[in-house]
Amino acid sequence: MTRPPVNDDKVGRSSVIESTGSQKEKITNRAFSKTVLLIDDELDVTTVFGLGLQDEGFDVYTYNDPLEALSQFKPNFYDLLLIDINMPKMNGIDLSIKISELDTNVKICFITAGDTNIVLRELYPTRSIGCYIKKPVTIESLVRRIKAELE
Numbered sequence: 001m002t003r004p005p006v007n008d009d010k011v012g013r014s015s016v017i018e019s020t021g022s023q024k025e026k027i028t029n030r031a032f033s034k035t036v037l038l039i040d041d042e043l044d045v046t047t048v049f050g051l052g053l054q055d056e057g058f059d060v061y062t063y064n065d066p067l068e069a070l071s072q073f074k075p076n077f078y079d080l081l082l083i084d085i086n087m088p089k090m091n092g093i094d095l096s097i098k099i100s101e102l103d104t105n106v107k108i109c110f111i112t113a114g115d116t117n118i119v120l121r122e123l124y125p126t127r128s129i130g131c132y133i134k135k136p137v138t139i140e141s142l143v144r145r146i147k148a149e150l151e
Helices: 043-055 066-071 092-102 117-123 139-150
Strands: 013-018 025-029 035-039 059-063 080-084 107-112 131-134
Touching: 035 043, 035 066, 043 059, 043 139, 059 066, 066 092, 080 092, 080 139, 092 107, 107 139, 131 139
Parallel strands: 035 059, 035 080, 080 107, 107 131
Antiparallel strands: 013 025, 025 059
């Protein structure tokens, strides 16, 4: 999916901006002030979730490469991180630990298609898993859960 950047200040929204790097999309809607960083190695997940969250008024930044997301991370910028657990190069738990060292206040929700909640608690007994979302998930359920975490 390739769309040219569109800035239409009349509606306060910019369209999907796609680059050739690992940062696939920056999706914004200025009508809502919450900013979400979405990291998932599957392009279709970041695209669908990103657009769904954008439609609900979130500013969304997406990455398909956890190492690039970490290197580009901006402390005190995001309201919530939505991180896939099972990714190549670095899993979501290790990524969240590194990010938490950079920003102690950011909220994190983990997403996964696997049934790993019990395994995660065994592997990371001192790490609070907190928000855990199992895929597949509808956009409505995802938005409801994210809004609840941000309250």
